[in-house]
Amino acid sequence: QVQLQESGPGLVKSSQTLSLTCTVSGDSITTTNSYWSWIRQPPGKAPEWIGASHYAGNYYYNPSLQSRTSISRDTSKNQFSLQLSAVTPEDTALYYCTSESLGISGRGTQVTVSS
Secondary structure: OEEEEEEOOOOOOOOOOOOEEEEEEEEOOOOOOOOEEEEEEEOOOOOOOEEEOOOOEEEOOOOOOOOHHHEEOOOOEEEEEEEEEEHHHHOEEEEEEOOOOOOOOOOEEEEEEEE
């Protein structure tokens, strides 16, 4: 059974960097043709795709967030991570990681950015 679990601080101050990690079990983040994404959903708004880690080691970003976003991975730990810099209260959202190929997501982690 594939499971994804997000971890990271639930409260970040404005202008700081938000850092989250997704730990995957039951599958490998290097499985051929797999994509592992970060998505967020601000309160009362639609989900927004942030970016993805490709099984081959490529990374893809939402153009609207690309200048502030960095996704990386640690294959030895079967984890992929998100860093979002220069956050503002508008970055407050439920952040979750997902396997695009399997259609499975973690439960998500609420991140609040304080002004």
